[in-house]
Amino acid sequence: MNSAARIEAFLEMMSAERGAAENTLASYRRDLEDASEAIKGGLAGAGSADIRAYLDDVAARGFAPTSQARKLSAIRQFFKFLYAEGLRGDDPTGTLDSPRKGRPLPKTMSEAETGRLLDRAAQEAGEAGPDGDRMAALRLHALVEVLYATGLRVSELVGLPVTVALRDDRFFMVRGKGDKERMVPLSAKARAAMRAWLGARAARPAFAESQFLFPASSDSGHLSRQVFARDLKGLAARSGIAAAKISPHVLRHAFASHLLQNGADLRAVQQLLGHADISTTQIYTHVLEERLVRLVNEHHPLAD
Numbered sequence: 001m002n003s004a005a006r007i008e009a010f011l012e013m014m015s016a017e018r019g020a021a022e023n024t025l026a027s028y029r030r031d032l033e034d035a036s037e038a039i040k041g042g043l044a045g046a047g048s049a050d051i052r053a054y055l056d057d058v059a060a061r062g063f064a065p066t067s068q069a070r071k072l073s074a075i076r077q078f079f080k081f082l083y084a085e086g087l088r089g090d091d092p093t094g095t096l097d098s099p100r101k102g103r104p105l106p107k108t109m110s111e112a113e114t115g116r117l118l119d120r121a122a123q124e125a126g127e128a129g130p131d132g133d134r135m136a137a138l139r140l141h142a143l144v145e146v147l148y149a150t151g152l153r154v155s156e157l158v159g160l161p162v163t164v165a166l167r168d169d170r171f172f173m174v175r176g177k178g179d180k181e182r183m184v185p186l187s188a189k190a191r192a193a194m195r196a197w198l199g200a201r202a203a204r205p206a207f208a209e210s211q212f213l214f215p216a217s218s219d220s221g222h223l224s225r226q227v228f229a230r231d232l233k234g235l236a237a238r239s240g241i242a243a244a245k246i247s248p249h250v251l252r253h254a255f256a257s258h259l260l261q262n263g264a265d266l267r268a269v270q271q272l273l274g275h276a277d278i279s280t281t282q283i284y285t286h287v288l289e290e291r292l293v294r295l296v297n298e299h300h301p302l303a304d
Helices: 003-016 022-038 048-060 065-084 111-127 132-150 154-158 163-167 188-202 225-238 248-261 266-273 278-299
Strands: 171-175 181-185
Touching: 003 022, 003 065, 022 048, 022 065, 048 065, 111 132, 111 188, 111 225, 111 248, 132 154, 132 181, 132 188, 132 225, 132 248, 154 225, 154 248, 163 188, 181 266, 225 248, 248 266
Parallel strands: none
Antiparallel strands: 171 181
């Protein structure tokens, strides 16, 4: 079995046994195939020195420490699989050190900036004429309201079933990473924006029968992440916010940060975000620290 075949076997295992998402599998494939092409004789037969030389080359190509660490993690998982399956008698990654990387704080937006963004989306949805521009404006308004109300991952958002809006409930279940379900809330504004979008959507026969809330003529049948990200940047620019500052992921971070700033519990935010491990959510602890300092400064009798 050559390296390509063993990579395929590893990816099949990750999909079937561990329920890895498509995006995760695609990332593993890119990293493993890159390593296999760079290492003479392929990845499956590589030794520690080969992998170390490959990682040095990755660093020389200008990849960030986080990307280097991700590539090494994929290679480690691959060799653990080969060892467990008896396809290798050793694990050449055991003596390799992970690249040092600081944990960056998540990019986010202030509550004022988020308010401007949502207000602009609502204004454009209300003022657009009865044509394609109105459809696009109503869809974008629904997307940003739902994203900020729920903190969904962008892949979860664009793939929402239409039943979420048809039920018009204050909560709904979303299926996230690892095929795990969680309950998320919907604000009154998000529900109203979805109802307005449903009305416009129903008037277009090509969309009316779709199972997706945000249908599109794509291979997936729903709006792509890339189109939403592009439209969101355009909305940001029209709201007086630097387009480079915003993305769907930044709005998800704003959801979490603003909850914590206003007193939410870290465990509750973990559940809402769909993080399997609290350590993932702990990137937001700086928000809690700032809140504690503010509480002491405002309420301690000896505070300045």
